[in-house]
Amino acid sequence: MPQSLHFGPFARIFTKICYVLKINNFSAKLPVKVPKMLPILRPPKLDLDELARLQARVAKRVVHKNRFKKLKRIAGCDISFARGGLAYAACAVLDYKSLEVLERKAVRVRMRFPYIPTFLAFRELEGMLKSVEGMDADVYMVGAQGLAHPRRAGLACHLGVTLNKPTLGVAKNRLCGSAEEPKRERGAYSLLKDNGEIIGAVLRTQPSNRPVYVSIGHGLSLKTAIRIALETTRGFRLPEPLRAAHELATRAMKSH
Numbered sequence: 062m063p064q065s066l067h068f069g070p071f072a073r074i075f076t077k078i079c080y081v082l083k084i085n086n087f088s089a090k091l092p093v094k095v096p097k098m099l100p101i102l103r104p105p106k107l108d109l110d111e112l113a114r115l116q117a118r119v120a121k122r123v124v125h126k127n128r129f130k131k132l133k134r135i136a137g138c139d140i141s142f143a144r145g146g147l148a149y150a151a152c153a154v155l156d157y158k159s160l161e162v163l164e165r166k167a168v169r170v171r172m173r174f175p176y177i178p179t180f181l182a183f184r185e186l187e188g189m190l191k192s193v194e195g196m197d198a199d200v201y202m203v204g205a206q207g208l209a210h211p212r213r214a215g216l217a218c219h220l221g222v223t224l225n226k227p228t229l230g231v232a233k234n235r236l237c238g239s240a241e242e243p244k245r246e247r248g249a250y251s252l253l254k255d256n257g258e259i260i261g262a263v264l265r266t267q268p269s270n271r272p273v274y275v276s277i278g279h280g281l282s283l284k285t286a287i288r289i290a291l292e293t294t295r296g297f298r299l300p301e302p303l304r305a306a307h308e309l310a311t312r313a314m315k316s317h
Contacts, residue, residue: 109177109180112180112183113212116180116182116210116212116213116214117212117214119214119218119219119222120208120212120213120214120218122222122279123208123213123214123218123221123222123277123278123279124279124280125277125281125282125283126280126281126282127227127280127281127282127285128227128279128280128281129199129200129227129280129281131199132157132199132200132289133156133157133158133199134154134155134156134157134163134197134198134199135154135155135157135198135199135200135201135202135289135293135302136152136153136154136155136193136196136198136200136201136202136302136306137152137153137155137201137202137204137300137301137302137303137304137305137306137307138150138151138152138189138192138193138201138202138203138204138220138303138306139151139203139204139303139306139307139309139310140170140185140188140189140310141307141310141311141313141314142172142314143314143317146171146172146173147169147170147171147172148169148170148171148172148185148188148314149167149168149169149170149310149311149313149314149317150167150168150170150185150188150189150191150192150310151165151166151167151168151192151306151307151309151310151313152164152165152166152167152189152192152193152196152306153165153166153302153305153306153309154196154197154198155293155301155302155305157199157292157293160293160295160301160302162305164196165305165309166192166193166195166196167192167309167310167312167313168188168191168192169313169317170187170188170191172184172185172188173187179210179211179212179236181205181206181215181216182214182215182216182218182219182220185205185216186216186219186220186223189203189216189220190220190223190224193220193224198226199227200226200227200228200229200281200289201220201221201224201226201227201228201229201278202228202229202230202231202289202290202293202300202302202303203216203217203220203228203229203230203231203278204230204231204232204233204299204303204306204307205217205230205232206230206232206236206261206274206276207221207228207229207230207261207276207277207278207279207286208230208260208261208276208277208278209230209232209235209236209237209238209253209255209260209261209274209276210236210237210260210276211236211237211255213260215230215236215276215278216230216278217229217230217276217277217278217279218230218278218279220278220279221278221279221280222279225279225280226279226280227278227279227280227281228277228278228279228280228281229275229276229277229278229281229286229289229290230261230274230275230276230277230278231273231274231275231290231299231300231303232273232274232276233271233273233274233299234274235253235263235274236274237255237260238253238254238255238260238261239253239254239255240252240253240254240262240263241263242263242272243263243264243265243272244265245265245268245269246265246268247265247266247267247268247291248264248265248291249264249265250262250263250264250265250272250275250287251263253274253276259283260276261274261275261276261277261283262274262275262276262283262286262287263275264287264290264291266290266291266294266297266298266299266300267294267296267297267298270297270298271298273290273298273299275287275290
């Protein structure tokens with residue numbers, strides 16, 4: 062029996078994704094502009110089976126090879142949650158070589174979708190889209206899963222496919238699949254597999270810390286995603302773009 066959700070306002074998120082899946086022709090080149098909403102689909106009731114089918118469509122759109130010509134600016138994207146269904150989405154753009162923060166943006170958003178495991182994108186994508194609008198970067202790093210998702214459509218995939226921008230996911234925890242423990246040295250990694258399919262990598266960014274889970278979102282190869290995650294990490298477990306975005310979102314949340 063399908064699991065039904067009654068969230069009318071959520072329909073516009075569903076519409077946005079469906080619209081992008083229909084017209085996205087890999088044409089985004091300038092600073093990010095979120096695709097305009099069109100009233101193509103506004104169902105009064107949505108169920109998880111329908112959303113799973115949409116995730117399958119997103120997964121088919123994911124490009125598994127590099128779709129960038131240069132890598133000078135990298136963005137980190139994160140969301141911090143407050144009470145009452147409010148959250149603060151943040152995007153921090155860093156210089157790739159120095160990891161100096163060049164631009165910052167944080168926006169307050171209202172969560173219109175409940176927390177349901179493996180359906181995180183339908184809860185957080187709208188806020189993340191608002192935070193990245195106008196923030197120009199060559200690659201966008203998301204503090205969530207990408208391809209390492211049961212339906213190969215984590216938040217990093219949704220963001221990348223929607224914007225048609227290269228994205229990768231760097232998560233603290235494993236959502237699915239299995240892998241051997243990587244060696245306790247910086248840069249060591251093992252492949253994360255699910256039913257024999259390679260869906261990401263378990264990467265050790267610091268010898269003394271637990272590894273992170275890296276997967277492509279869109280427009281990147283796994284090899285490149287691993288390299289980016291490692292090259293943007295300094296003395297901490299998480300890459301600097303995610304640390305900068307998380308700090309920005311947390312600071313915005315505490316100041317309101």
